[in-house]
Amino acid sequence: MFYREAGDFKTSYVADSQTFPIAFDRWRYYAVLAVAFGVIPFFINDYWANAVLIPFLIYAIAAIGLNILTGYCGQVSLGTGGFMAVGAYAVYKLMTAFPDISIVIHILLAGGITAAVGVLFGLPSLRIKGFYLAVATLAAQFFLVWLFNRVPWFYNYSASGQISSPERTVLGVAVTGPAAPAWASYMICLVFVAVLAWVARNLTRGNLGRQWMAIRDMDIAAEIIGVNPLMAKLTAFAISSFFVGVAGALFFAVYLGAVEVGEAFGIQKSFLVLFMIIIGGLGSIFGSFAGAAFLVLLPVFLKNVLVGGLGWPTDLAAHIELMIVGGLIVAFLIAEPHGIAQLWRVAKEKLRLWPFPH
């Protein structure tokens, strides 16, 4: 019924190596894109945009970025929050310094700056491995947050120490600032997500992705078969940081609008994105989306049930939410260490054979 290859003959190499080789999968992908671009913008309202859709899209970019580094290249990073802060402050400085240039270019440049910072903090990965590296990336996290807090140049000497995004337009429609309509904020995030996910998917399928995976599976063996660990690890750090930087820039400019660095980009954010890729699935682009969706929706859902449904006080609900998130992570790791993406793969295999499983 579903996911049948039968009758779907490939007649060219291009057709054979496409991202979604199964026709059903391909059409489902087009359908999702069509709904996201053609239907949701007309029905979106402020609550859905701010509570669910925009954070989901932005976290999806950050999760893809971290997944490239951790899931594909095997380098655990706890510095995601710090790198998001770099993206946010870079875009803020660019927006205020060059107000005439399009914000899209600013966001991409912010990603580039974050990539450079990421490479800098990625350099020790050539010597340090495993847990030592994970803890070493915390140096990036704490140092960057401290830097943005203490050096007034980064927040343009504003009295509050906060940064807030001025209004910028794309094609004549405001996308940042308080006057931006929900659909415009949603659309700019969606465009970035769609393009970056496409780039990530194809990077991980290609030469570079295979090098990363070889390094992840066993770095010494990879080195012996001719993968250059310096290049592989540093490209992973650079590209991952680019994604995370773009996510940080969007998080600040489009989603929050005003940011206090310790609060918005603290260590909690690093762990949140890490959880997304664990729950979603390490080494899977779809998993990044699934994990982001899960961890964005879960608090909203729990809040609605516990506070709205049962009428419990919010602080109690917040603590129970912590317990449930922690418990779910452990449960997920026990039941399916490869995350939602693996569940999805298993489900697809089942569907292919359904209704005659033998």
Add this chain to the structure above:
Amino acid sequence: MPDTLLFAAEVTLNGLMAGVMYALVALGFVLIFKASGIFNYAQGVMALFAALTLVGIQQGQVPFAHLINAVFGTSVHHFGWTVPSLLAIALTVVVMIALAIAVERLVLKYLVNQEPIILFMATIGLAYFLEGFGDVMWGADIKRLDVGLPQGLNSVIDETTFNIFGYGFFIDNLDIVATVIAAALVLSLTVYSQFSRDGRALRAVADDHQAALSVGISLRYIWVLVWAIAGFVALVAGIMWGTKLGVQFSLSLIALKALPVLMLGGFTSIPGAIVGGLIIGMGEKLFEFFVGPLIGGATENWFAYVLALLFLVFRPQGLFGEKIIERV
């Protein structure tokens, strides 16, 4: 002696004392890492949980009072009695042992043979769970912890140094107690692991899981044991830090301070944890004292990490860690 030098000496001493406090947390990490290869991120939250439980028992709080009130519409808070400190500590140890058994039964048992990174993530999940659990059980407000430890300026040191240098050193009594307790703890742990039957089994497991299993050591028992010991170390750290800062959420963040200590000392070495703690404690206080004012202050947030990072580039296994040998 010039004033700056005296100041620096005082800062160094205080840094060393603070380092002992970091080392107390780092000890718990090392114990679990050695025995099971698990990097237990939840150690800091365990310290918080232990301190919360201790205060709760001491003051006769009703566990889960907040939850019970929310569900049944009652308003219970305290049983109306207080428990003496020593009994409360003993009861908390029982709770921590129960926690160790629960962790082994519910989590670790299912994760045998998983990759270290998966186990690490599981302990992060555990940390979240415990944090929420502790808050639901005992409430999230800041509590004062007082088990009768001396606190405040040590007047003997103050007077002696004043008589010698003409400047009194400020040393907190609590830090001195912490140093003594840490020394006793390390000594007893070393004796325990060297000479007792369980201690030898523990070292055997740390050396090689499979070989230990094949000579008849129960892995699960050892894991419960080591988590219980780590729980006890967490309790000691929780008492020290709780007395110093009050029992509150930020207590769990001391785990983050212990990480660079571990990196510096090596994940597998108990003396390394102590020496690493001393270096970090002294280094960050001195750096804050000399360089901090020039670049905006509050350098303690990141100095330890950057120091550890730079150090690791030259010696990836830490000061006392086992030499990393890699094979294909």
